[in-house]
Structures are given as C-alpha cells and as structure tokens.
Amino acid sequence: MTDLLCVTCPVLRPHATPRRPNNPHVCDGCRERLAQDLAALPDAYALVDTETGRAAGELRASGFESRPPLNITALSLLGPGTDTPPAKLDAWVQDWATYRQVTLPGTSVHVMCAWLTEHLPWACDEHPAIDEFAGDIRDLVGELRAFTGRDRGESVGRCPRKLGDSTCDTPLYVDPYVDQIECSRCRMTWKRRAGEWMHLRAQQMTAGVEAVA
Numbered sequence: 001m002t003d004l005l006c007v008t009c010p011v012l013r014p015h016a017t018p019r020r021p022n023n024p025h026v027c028d029g030c031r032e033r034l035a036q037d038l039a040a041l042p043d044a045y046a047l048v049d050t051e052t053g054r055a056a057g058e059l060r061a062s063g064f065e066s067r068p069p070l071n072i073t074a075l076s077l078l079g080p081g082t083d084t085p086p087a088k089l090d091a092w093v094q095d096w097a098t099y100r101q102v103t104l105p106g107t108s109v110h111v112m113c114a115w116l117t118e119h120l121p122w123a124c125d126e127h128p129a130i131d132e133f134a135g136d137i138r139d140l141v142g143e144l145r146a147f148t149g150r151d152r153g154e155s156v157g158r159c160p161r162k163l164g165d166s167t168c169d170t171p172l173y174v175d176p177y178v179d180q181i182e183c184s185r186c187r188m189t190w191k192r193r194a195g196e197w198m199h200l201r202a203q204q205m206t207a208g209v210e211a212v213a
Contacts, residue, residue: 003020004020004021004024005018005019005020005021006018006019006020006021006025006026006027006029006030007025007026007130007131008025008026008027008030008034008130008131008134009027009029009030010131011131011134011135011138012030012033012034012134012138013029013030014179023124023125024125024126025124025125025126025127025130026124026125026130030124030134031120031121031124034120034124034133034134034137035117035120037137037138037140037141038113038116038117038120038137039113039117040141040145041085041089041109041113041137041140041141041144042109042110042113044141044144044145045085045109045144046109047144048144085109085140085144086107086108086109086112088136088140089109089112089113089116089140090107090112092116092133092136093105093112093115093116095129096116096119096123096127099126099127100119100122102119154173154174155171155172155173156172156173156174156181156200156212157171157172157200157201157204157209157210157211157212158170158171158172158204158209158210158211159171159172159183159185159186159188159209160200160203160204160206160207160209161183161186161188161207162207163186167207167208167209168183168185168186168188169209170183170184170185170186172200179191179192179193180192181197181200200212
C-alpha cells in the first residue's frame with residue numbers, strides 16, 4: 001500500500017520531499033506553517049496603508065484636497081477586486097462556513113484570519129481543497145511581505161525593464177514565499193520554473209543596471 005503523503009507539502013515546501021501526515025491530508029509541519037501565515041497576515045496587511053495614507057479598505061473619494069501620489073501596488077492590495085487579501089479570505093471563509101454550516105464572522109482581515117485559524121484543524125483533516133487554500137495563503141503572505149519589505153529575501157540586482165527613455169532600475173529580491181521575481185514598480189516578472197531567472201543577469205547587463213553576482 002502506498003504511503004499517504006501530505007497534500008500541502010508540494011505547495012508550502014515545493015523543493016522538499018512531502019512528509020507523511022499524522023492526520024488525513026496535512027502533515028504537522030504544514031499545519032504549523034499555515035497557522036503562522038494566518039497569524040502574520042493581519043499585521044502585514046495593516047502595513048500596506050502606509051503607502052496610501054489611508055486606512056486599509058477605506059479608499060473613498062474625499063474631494064480634491066492635495067495629497068501625495070498613491071502607490072499603485074498598495075491600491076491593488078487595498079482596493080476592490082477578487083484578488084485582494086480581504087476578497088480571497090472572504091471567499092474561503094464563506095466556503096468553509098458552508099461546509100460546516102456555521103455563522104460567518106466579520107469581514108476584517110484580522111477577524112477572518114482568526115476565524116480561519118479556529119477552523120484550521122478541521123480543514124486540514126477534511127476539506128477537499130486544503131491544498132488550494134494553502135497556495136492562496138502562501139501567495140497572500142508573499143505579496144504582502146514583498147511589498148512591505150519584510151522577509152523579502154536576497155537582493156538580485158535591479159530591474160532592467162525599459163520604461164520609455166529610461167530604465168526601471170528598481171531593486172529586485174528573491175522572495176522566500178514566491179517562486180518568481182517581481183518588480184514592485186513596473187510589475188515585470190521572472191518565473192523560475194519557466195527558466196527566466198537565468199536570463200535576468202544578461203538583461204541587467206544589457207540595460208546597464210546592477211546585476212546579480
């Protein structure tokens with residue numbers, strides 16, 4: 001009989017051998033990782049508003065008073081849409097609540113993360129799409145940490161993309177949670193699995209910007 005392996009190890013530990021879980025679906029290490037990521041999400045999300053000067057989620061028009069230019073990446077994380085942290089978390093909250101037939105929590109990131117943490121043991125044991133949930137949480141934490149500069153990883157030089165007559169020249173980092181390098185300014189990406197990382201240094205040299213060693 002083939003050993004049952006953790007379904008989230010390939011998501012949370014893509015370069016390691018999957019572990020055998022003590023409970024169905026998810027091993028103890030991945031359970032702990034998911035709990036830690038859910039605990040880290042609220043604080044990481046709260047830091048995004050420092051780039052907008054507004055409280056997270058409060059992106060309403062308030063006249064034409066002078067204000068600093070808004071960071072487009074911050075707006076994409078705070079504004080409306082299905083890919084924002086609140087929207088993704090809410091989708092999972094509603095999904096789990098339907099399975100468990102329990103009352104929905106509030107819609108703040110802090111409250112939803114606490115609710116998901118409370119129901120995480122059940123989801124790790126029984127939810128059929130716990131691997132998809134793990135992928136979403138990993139991506140959210142990676143996006144927020146990369147944006148706020150926390151745990152953004154090793155420096156890999158500067159962005160070589162041409163923007164008009166100049167070069168983007170924004171510092172690039174290998175984020176420990178994301179399998180790609182993404183420029184925080186122009187959103188240019190280099191995906192490791194597509195073999196694009198090996199071409200980055202040549203692009204940097206051609207553009208005359210700082211390159212990886």
